[in-house]
Amino acid sequence: MPYTSQTKTRHIQTAPNQAIHLKFREPLPERVTIGNLVYHVRPNTLPVMRCTRCLLFGHGNIFCNGCAHCRKCSGFHDNDGCIREDHCLFCGPGHCPTSKQCPACL
Numbered sequence: 309m310p311y312t313s314q315t316k317t318r319h320i321q322t323a324p325n326q327a328i329h330l331k332f333r334e335p336l337p338e339r340v341t342i343g344n345l346v347y348h349v350r351p352n353t354l355p356v357m358r359c360t361r362c363l364l365f366g367h368g369n370i371f372c373n374g375c376a377h378c379r380k381c382s383g384f385h386d387n388d389g390c391i392r393e394d395h396c397l398f399c400g401p402g403h404c405p406t407s408k409q410c411p412a413c414l
């Protein structure tokens with residue numbers, strides 16, 4: 309198929325700086341319509357900066373002023389060899405604070 313510049317269907321392309329950030333529950337819709345613009349939905353591949361020390365978002369561990377939290381039980385100790393139950397810093401028991409199940413980590 310030769311490419312023609314006068315196709316009948318109009319493809320809406322948004323510039324990268326017009327990307328919008330929306331949160332969806334899984335599964336992601338293929339596209340979303342806002343006004344009369346169609347946006348294609350892609351998972352956000354940019355990781356949110358997360359502190360590996362206190363497990364909070366928005367800063368890295370070298371800028372951390374908080375207390376270190378266990379990555380398994382959220383306790384105030386090093387997570388090496390932690391045998392306690394998974395306990396999320398944000399949600400409570402059921403998963404560890406770095407779990408993919410955690411709604412705070414989406």
Ligand SMILES: [Zn+2]
Pocket residue numbers: 359360361362363364367368369371372373374
């Ligand atoms: Zn921190």
Ligand SMILES: [Zn+2]
Pocket residue numbers: 378379380381382383385386387390391392
């Ligand atoms: Zn622990």
Ligand SMILES: [Zn+2]
Pocket residue numbers: 396397398399400403404405409410411412
């Ligand atoms: Zn959680």
